[in-house]
Amino acid sequence: MNGSLKASPNVVDVKLKRGPAGLGFNIVGGVDQHYVVNDNGIYVSKIKEEGVAALDGRLQEGDKILAINGVSLENQTHKHAVELFKNAGEDVQLHVLKKLPDQKEGPRASSSLSHMGIAVTVVGAAALVAFLCVRHLRKYF
The missing domain is CATH 2.30.42.10 (PDZ domain)
Structure with missing residues (x-):
């Protein structure tokens, strides 16, 4: 071996x-x-x-x-x-x-996790922009 x-x-x-x-x-x-x-x-x-x-x-x-x-x-x-x-x-x-019981298989598992990370980042950024816009608009109303 x-x-x-x-x-x-x-x-x-x-x-x-x-x-x-x-x-x-x-x-x-x-x-x-x-x-x-x-x-x-x-x-x-x-x-x-x-x-x-x-x-x-x-x-x-x-x-x-x-x-x-x-x-x-x-x-x-x-x-x-x-x-x-x-x-x-x-x-x-x-x-x-041996595959561990909680181990994900193949590239599909890894890519779905990375897609989820991207989605969370985009949603978080959109929420931050919305918050800042609302805060900025409150000064004028």
């Missing part, structure tokens, strides 16, 4: 045996298509119903896959990560950072 993959209580190893339909999950992310803002990691985007990963139960949508068969997925393109999964063989060892 790469020395940059630090041990954590949220990091687990998951061993899966490839089934007829593969490993039973989809991935997103990579240096060329960030799934999480400022993070080029590879994430589980979908667990396929009745697939190997769903039947195993340990892998969940939103988990970050740190390594496959001892090969780090850090700083990999999405295409290269897909190739690593395709060529991983029948027995696949995943080093996984």
